[in-house]
Amino acid sequence: AKAGQARRLEFIEPQLATLEKDAPGGDDWLHEVKFDGYRMQAQIAGSEVRLLTRAGLDWTEKFEGPITAALAKLKCRDAIIDGEIVVLADSGVSSFPLLQADLSARRADRFIYYLFDLMRLDGEDLRREPLVERKQALAELLGRQPEDSALRFSDHFHEPGKVMLQHVCRMGLEGVVSKRADAPYRSGRGLSWIKSKCTLRQEFVIGGYLPSDKTGRGVRSLLVGYYEGGKLHYAGRVGTGFSGKMLTDLKKRLDRLEAKASPFSAAVPKGKGLTFVKPELVGEVEFRSWTSDRIIRHASFQGLREDKPAEEVVQEKPKKGQSEAKPDAKPAKASAGTAKTAIKLSHPDKLLWPDEKVSKQDLLDHYALVWPRMEPFVVNRPLALVRAPDGIQGQRFFQKHASPGMSDRIARMKDPTDGEEILYIKDFDGLAALVQYGVVEVHIWGSTIDALEKPDQIIFDLDPDEGVDVGKVREAALDIHRKLDELSLPNLVKTSGGKGYHVLVPLKPSADWDAVKDFAHDFARALEQAAPDRYTATLSKKARTGKIFVDYLRNGRGATTVAPYSSRAKKGATISMPATWPEIEKGLPPNAFPLGDETTLAQLKKA
Known part of the structure; x- marks a missing residue:
């Protein structure tokens, strides 16, 4: 039990992170997820708990409830803890608009307090101790919290900063806060805490x-x-x-x-x-x-x-420039997104989707917007391209090899098995060059150029016969989701932009192509045997009549599937969009996201 009323503790000005374009690398750094909530300092003195904003305002009353009750139960005489209070959306990602809505409604049951630093414990000032030791002491103070506790320890990762940032951007999170593992706690903004953002x-x-x-x-x-x-x-x-x-x-x-x-x-x-x-x-x-x-x-x-x-409030600027052109350079028209390119579009107003009035520039703007999320899926990965230089109503070409006039920003390498040419891109300039070249669909292998023979994903492409109701296709995706869960295989889903869904199982690149394809084939056949009226694992049109073809063939060496966030050469100018399983359960159709549409922009803004 704690002593009763104790002397109030002094407010400690919080340590703040400096914005930089890239997360730092090296073993000296720990990386934490950047939360989208209110930064809050918890002060425990005897039986009194206070919650103070980063400006030192007392907001205890606003968050009184499960958070303050859980803090009061911690076994200490006194403590000063740093963290962030959030509300999690259905996707499990913190949402500032939901947090504001709950504060307005005086609702306290969804608040979660992520704790990431400990500056004082039982009368001892810990600010001079290294971060790793402060976090260890914080973890011990929190102990094993109940599953429904309002307090959570903000864990850190030792992944390289660039990899960590790619992971969180792929998950739709706000960014990463990187902290020097050996640094003391220093109030104010400095360079031992670095924040890097996805948007x-x-x-x-x-x-x-x-x-x-x-x-x-x-x-x-x-x-x-x-x-x-x-x-x-x-x-x-x-x-x-x-x-x-x-x-x-x-x-x-x-x-x-x-x-x-x-x-x-x-x-x-x-x-x-x-x-x-x-x-x-x-x-x-x-x-x-x-x-x-x-x-x-x-x-x-x-x-x-x-x-x-x-x-x-000042303009936040990354310490490393955001690919700004040099004063004497003549950049191409800037895209509307966050990514920048030196690639100049010829005829940027050319309509690639004439009915939808979607131009080359619109496509580049879309890719600039999604690039932080799309980059991990398309960079350094063999590609196949669907080109429509005169728009999707003109002639289309499926292309895997270089051709005359192709930009050198589209990289080439030799396939070590047969000497055939492989195309890939290294950066956003490469993707912009594909747009300039009239590419309307970007398809990817299931492996990277560094590990061609070791696939890092399994894809199940649900391809319904003409006339099969979209609800049946959605049920099929959910059926596969449940069966993969039963096998304890993590699985993700994206809309195809056409008639079906793509279910993806991420892999550590260790098994070879034959093993991965055999598993995918066996899984598809098991689905067919369990429900022969619904599924087929046979490619032929005849076998597919009235059914859904579970296309496992995408898992062979050299086979491709459309990349996440890629446009599709289809009516509606749709894109293949990553989604969550709750969204699929609620009825999200496979062609839900037209390029540049408000629905698509709203989806991309989701945390």
Whole structure:
């Protein structure tokens, strides 16, 4: 049992991470998942528990409930712990909008407090101890928590920083915080904690808004900015990401702050009903990129940040430049996404999908947006290409080898078994070169160029006969999911962009092609034997009548399947999109995501 009321502890200014483009490598670093929540310092003194924001505000009352109760049960006289409070979405990823919604609704049952540092324990200041020792002490303090506990130890990984960042981006997380394993705890921003992000996101000061024409909506867009040299610089408008209740609350707060003069240091674009406000509210915004004149593009509002004073908001810049062109260079037209390329598109307005009005530039913009997620699946992996230089209504070519005029950004190597040429890409310039070359589908081998003979995935491609209901195809995907779970094989799913789904089993690259293909064939035959009226493992059209062909042939050496996030040469300009099993259960169709559509952009914004 703890002593009763003890002397209150002093607030410790938190240590902050510096933004860099890449996660650091080397054995000196630990890597943690970057959470999307509120940074919170827990102070335990006798029987009293307090929760303080990174600015030192007391928010204990806001989060009172399971978190404070669990902290009070920890076996210590006193402690100061650093962490982040989040709410997890169904996908298991932290969601700032859900956290805000629960705070508004005074709902405390979903809050989870991830703890990642311990600065004081039982009267002893631990800040000079190495991080690894502080985390060890924190793990021992937490002990074995109940499964439904509101407290979680934020584990770390020793993977190379680049690999870790690829993993978290592939999972749709926000990014990585890398910390020097031997470093003390130093308040303020420094270089012993580095944050690297999958998407661009930061806080902005709200300096005005445009009212909505729609009844009850209140706000059409926010005018936001950041401080530099004591002045508030305009950074653009934010017009998406609002929910109904959030808008109502936001409008009330903006009304109370209405101002006659603009708070921005320079003139801003005018709009009907433009209203300025005192620059006191801070909002978190996710966006695709910065323009050359420092305006944000494709911005989405994530929620208000009440834990950060407005005057502290500045433009976050990576220490390593984000592939910015040199002043004397003449870059190609920048894509709208986060990735940049030196590849110049000829005829960027050429419509590759004429009915859908989707151009070459639109396709490049899509790939720029998804590149942080797509890169791990397509780089250094043998490719097959579907080209439609005159658009998908013209002639199409399936191509595995180089041809005249192909950019040198598309790499080549010799297949060691037969001397045939293999194509692959090393970076985003390679993918941009494929777009320039009229490639409308990117297909990948199940192995990398470094381990050609050792596949790192199994693919089951569900290919229904004409007329088979999409609901039956969805049930088939879920059936395979359950059977793979029974075999304790991890499995993922993506839409094909056409009529079916692709179920993927990630592998450690150790088995050879024959072993992997034999397993896939046996699995497909077992499905057929268990439900011969639903499935076939035979390729012929005749065997497939009224059934779903479980295509295991994608698992042979040299066979390919369409890459995650690739466009499809199909009506609707759809893409092959990774999804979650709960989304499939809720009825997500295989052609749900047209390129550039709001549905697709919303899916990509999910944590």
